[in-house]
Amino acid sequence: MKQKVRTAVFPVGGLGTRFLPATKAMPKEMLPVVDKPLIQYALEEAQAAGIENFVFVTGRGKTVIEDHFDHSYELEDTLRRRGKEKALEQIDAFVPPAGRVAYTRQMHPLGLGHAVACAAGLVGREPFAVLLADDLILSRTPCLKQMVDAYEEVGGNIVAAMEVAREDTQRYGIITTTDGVAAVAAGELVSVAGLVEKPAPDASPSRLAVIGRYILQPEVFDRLAETVPGAGGEIQLTDALAAMIGRSPFHALAFEGERFDCGDKAGFLCANLAFALARKDIGPAVAEFVGQRLMSS
Numbered sequence: 001m002k003q004k005v006r007t008a009v010f011p012v013g014g015l016g017t018r019f020l021p022a023t024k025a026m027p028k029e030m031l032p033v034v035d036k037p038l039i040q041y042a043l044e045e046a047q048a049a050g051i052e053n054f055v056f057v058t059g060r061g062k063t064v065i066e067d068h069f070d071h072s073y074e075l076e077d078t079l080r081r082r083g084k085e086k087a088l089e090q091i092d093a094f095v096p097p098a099g100r101v102a103y104t105r106q107m108h109p110l111g112l113g114h115a116v117a118c119a120a121g122l123v124g125r126e127p128f129a130v131l132l133a134d135d136l137i138l139s140r141t142p143c144l145k146q147m148v149d150a151y152e153e154v155g156g157n158i159v160a161a162m163e164v165a166r167e168d169t170q171r172y173g174i175i176t177t178t179d180g181v182a183a184v185a186a187g188e189l190v191s192v193a194g195l196v197e198k199p200a201p202d203a204s205p206s207r208l209a210v211i212g213r214y215i216l217q218p219e220v221f222d223r224l225a226e227t228v229p230g231a232g233g234e235i236q237l238t239d240a241l242a243a244m245i246g247r248s249p250f251h252a253l254a255f256e257g258e259r260f261d262c263g264d265k266a267g268f269l270c271a272n273l274a275f276a277l278a279r280k281d282i283g284p285a286v287a288e289f290v291g292q293r294l295m296s297s
């Protein structure tokens with residue numbers, strides 16, 4: 001019996017400079033895809049995977065995220081008096097129970113590894129998940145649920161993975177598998193032999209990239225404490241993970257689903273389109289508009 005993954009960590013301290021001016025006064029995690037902020041997709045994905053505790057590693061200017069995961073008394077009261085039951089349900093259903101959400105500030109932007117290390121005391125010595133809200137995944141089974149199911153089989157550490165174009169390896173943590181496989185099919189779980197953060201295309205050991213979903217053993221906090229600044233001068237989660245290989249099982253899951261890089265303007269717009277088209281209420285109208293626009297261009 002594997003120890004249950006109960007806690008998820010959401011690093012949300014980033015400045016969102018790739019999305020200025022939209023992110024001047026608004027956290028990038030609050031950018032909506034259709035009608036829901038990115039961070040709510042991540043939290044709901046964690047809930048669907050059975051996560052009970054939610055830890056946000058925030059920074060200055062992010063308090064609106066705390067408000068989003070709290071009850072909004074005035075709004076709820078107004079909606080109740082107006083009999084707007086559906087709207088009430090929409091603002092209430094995802095709010096975790098009291099005492100299940102914690103916020104801590106990263107204070108210095110020292111990298112993703114440092115952000116995760118900031119959550120150490122709140123997570124404790126048990127396995128936990130990390131979700132990067134920028135990576136939005138449209139799938140039949142939520143990506144983290146797929147990973148938790150795999151974790152129940154193999155335990156240890158698991159990262160989500162997908163193949164990327166060779167010219168894009170410098171944007172990701174890149175995986176080497178133990179049997180050196182070059183391609184992975186959706187749903188496949190492969191054993192990880194090596195990890196390197198953002199290698200140049202010609203130096204990259206493969207095209208298999210880590211996507212922002214992780215299930216990690218608490219030993220990662222010990223490795224993070226020893227990790228020195230790596231790629232980009234930041235404390236990289238990937239470097240701490242690389243130091244764990246060989247000590248406990250380490251797998252990559254080629255998840256089923258379509259991933260959108262919502263930290264990128266084009267990726268964000270594609271996500272909006274894909275999620276809108278998948279919706280029963282607005283999908284047909286959006287499809288008609290897109291079809292006509294493409295025909296006339």
Ligand code: G1P
Pocket residue numbers: 112132135171172173174197198209210211212236237238
């Ligand atoms: C982070 C990780 C990288 C991973 C990527 C997934 O990079 O450092 O290993 O592949 O997320 O989106 P970032 O996008 O924060 O530069």
